[in-house]
Amino acid sequence: MIVFDKVSKKFFNDTFGIREVSFTIDEGELVLITGPTGSGKTTIMRLITKEYLPTEGQIIFNDIDLEKIKPSLLPKHRRKIGVIFQDYRLLPESNVWENVALPLFIAGKSQQKIEERVTDLLRLVHLEEKADLFPRELSGGEAQRVGIARALATAPAVIFADEPTGNLDKDATRSIIRLLEKINELGTTVLLATHDVVVLNDLKDVRTIELNNGELVSDSLAKKNLKERKRKKEAKT
Amino acid sequence: MNPLSSALTNIRRSPFQSLTAIVITTVTLFVAYAFSLMILGTQQILNYFETRPQVIGFFELNTSTSEINQVGESMQQKSYVKDVRLITQEQALVTYREENKDDPLLLELVTADILPASVEVSADEVSSLVQIKNDLEALDEIEEVVFQQDIIDSLTNWTTSVRRVGVAVVVVLGLTSFLIITALVSMKVTHRKKTIQIMKILGAGNWFVIAPFFFEGVIYGLVGSLIGWIGMYISLLYLTPWLRDFLGAISLLPIPWEIFAIQLSIGTLLAILLGGFAGVTAVKRMMK
Numbered sequence: 001m002i003v004f005d006k007v008s009k010k011f012f013n014d015t016f017g018i019r020e021v022s023f024t025i026d027e028g029e030l031v032l033i034t035g036p037t038g039s040g041k042t043t044i045m046r047l048i049t050k051e052y053l054p055t056e057g058q059i060i061f062n063d064i065d066l067e068k069i070k071p072s073l074l075p076k077h078r079r080k081i082g083v084i085f086q087d088y089r090l091l092p093e094s095n096v097w098e099n100v101a102l103p104l105f106i107a108g109k110s111q112q113k114i115e116e117r118v119t120d121l122l123r124l125v126h127l128e129e130k131a132d133l134f135p136r137e138l139s140g141g142e143a144q145r146v147g148i149a150r151a152l153a154t155a156p157a158v159i160f161a162d163e164p165t166g167n168l169d170k171d172a173t174r175s176i177i178r179l180l181e182k183i184n185e186l187g188t189t190v191l192l193a194t195h196d197v198v199v200l201n202d203l204k205d206v207r208t209i210e211l212n213n214g215e216l217v218s219d220s221l222a223k224k225n226l227k228e229r230k231r232k233k234e235a236k237t
Numbered sequence: 238m239n240p241l242s243s244a245l246t247n248i249r250r251s252p253f254q255s256l257t258a259i260v261i262t263t264v265t266l267f268v269a270y271a272f273s274l275m276i277l278g279t280q281q282i283l284n285y286f287e288t289r290p291q292v293i294g295f296f297e298l299n300t301s302t303s304e305i306n307q308v309g310e311s312m313q314q315k316s317y318v319k320d321v322r323l324i325t326q327e328q329a330l331v332t333y334r335e336e337n338k339d340d341p342l343l344l345e346l347v348t349a350d351i352l353p354a355s356v357e358v359s360a361d362e363v364s365s366l367v368q369i370k371n372d373l374e375a376l377d378e379i380e381e382v383v384f385q386q387d388i389i390d391s392l393t394n395w396t397t398s399v400r401r402v403g404v405a406v407v408v409v410l411g412l413t414s415f416l417i418i419t420a421l422v423s424m425k426v427t428h429r430k431k432t433i434q435i436m437k438i439l440g441a442g443n444w445f446v447i448a449p450f451f452f453e454g455v456i457y458g459l460v461g462s463l464i465g466w467i468g469m470y471i472s473l474l475y476l477t478p479w480l481r482d483f484l485g486a487i488s489l490l491p492i493p494w495e496i497f498a499i500q501l502s503i504g505t506l507l508a509i510l511l512g513g514f515a516g517v518t519a520v521k522r523m524m525k
Contacts, residue, residue, distance in 0.1 A: 049438060075445075078438060078440035079440035
């Protein structure tokens with residue numbers, strides 16, 4: 001689904017965001033991308049959303065080379081990726097309902113579809129009662145749940161969560177992790193960029209890509225973990 | 238969340254900035270509407286004077302009626318002459334008496350014998366007046382020619398000046414409006430920079446981002462145009478009695494409603510384009 005083939009991103013001041021990074025992520029995977037601050041986690045997200053262009057290498061998303069996506073088709077590409085930010089990035093002038101509905105408005109969905117989808121998503125993140133509140137009236141955990149609901153709005157193939165628990169306490173962090181796991185179990189590919197110890201401990205058995213100083217340090221066996229998780233899931237049902 | 242309602246929300250949330258934009262657009266459009274009427278009026282005045290008898294030839298006192306009629310006929314045959322009017326000595330006396338009816342002393346002293354007959358010749362175009370003047374001066378029967386070239390020249394200059402000043406003022410005010418709307422919308426765009434970035438990451442196309450600001454500019458233009466026109470119309474109604482006295486025989490008022498309709502349509506269209514373009518310019522600059 002996502003292929004990074006010797007991808008490097010060099011910035012104007014000759015520093016590297018990432019250097020010759022290669023990995024493949026299959027559909028339905030839950031992958032942790034970890035590493036200290038400045039290791040290149042956010043750069044990977046920005047390369048996938050094509051906010052950045054790679055200096056070298058090739059990125060394939062859903063069998064399409066990102067380099068070949070024309071600027072006019074970029075919005076369509078971005079709608080396939082749900083992004084969750086550490087600082088939530090909710091629109092302060094819009095309430096919870098409007099924030100979740102925003103990607104659907106952008107995608108040009110009908111009012112009825114928007115109503116239905118937003119109601120479902122708010123139920124999923126347990127925020128039905130807070131639909132009319134503004135971001136400033138929410139706790140960190142609630143704001144992040146709104147961010148997750150917004151990321152899921154257009155039913156994207158991939159969710160990229162960039163340090164989603166960076167501003168949250170332990171309980172809220174665990175609640176967000178459970179939610180992301182649930183989303184993954186429902187079939188969405190989830191990339192979780194984090195260096196939060198709580199998350200790393202809770203998701204020990206998840207495939208982990210470790211970065212340091214822009215270079216890929218390690219990548220645990222993804223396929224083995226995926227099979228294992230599928231087996232566990234089948235056993236549960 | 239449609240672009241129009243977003244634009245209205247933007248306006249509502251920054252009332253003073255919006256008011257500034259509307260006021261400056263209103264002033265621009267008010268001046269533009271007022272000047273367009275002034276230009277139209279001066280053109281009408283010029284047309285009025287062009288259709289009056291502009292060259293008057295006074296006959297020698299001993300000219301016979303047949304000679305006067307002959308001059309009239311010969312002038313009428315010229316292609317550039319619009320109209321010829323002959324004034325006999327008796328008709329001149331009637332006019333003289335009418336003009337001096339309040340002064341019996343002047344009336345007693347004057348008889349038809351001392352007033353010359355005259356011929357009043359009007360032209361189709363102002364440019365033919367010199368030719369008519371030359372024609373009359375060449376005739377032996379004509380003692381003196383009175384020619385209104387200086388009046389026409391000054392009127393033409395005046396009309397041209399009004400037109401030039403009007404266009405210059407409207408262009409300067411239009412540019413000012415454009416810059417002010419651009420600056421105000423730019424401030425709002427800067428304020429919403431993060432929102433725009435988030436929208437772009439969520440897959441918003443350029444139009445989705447631009448549209449609310451475009452409509453905001455359009456609303457400024459539309460409202461400014463309507464208020465400006467209403468202001469101009471009220472001013473015109475207020476000034477109508479004075480204008481009627483000032484214009485005298487020149488029939489300029491009332492102005493036909495078709496003129497107002499054309500004026501309002503063109504003005505509003507230009508104002509909408511001005512506002513919309515300013516809004517788009519502001520947001521595009523910021524998006525770069």
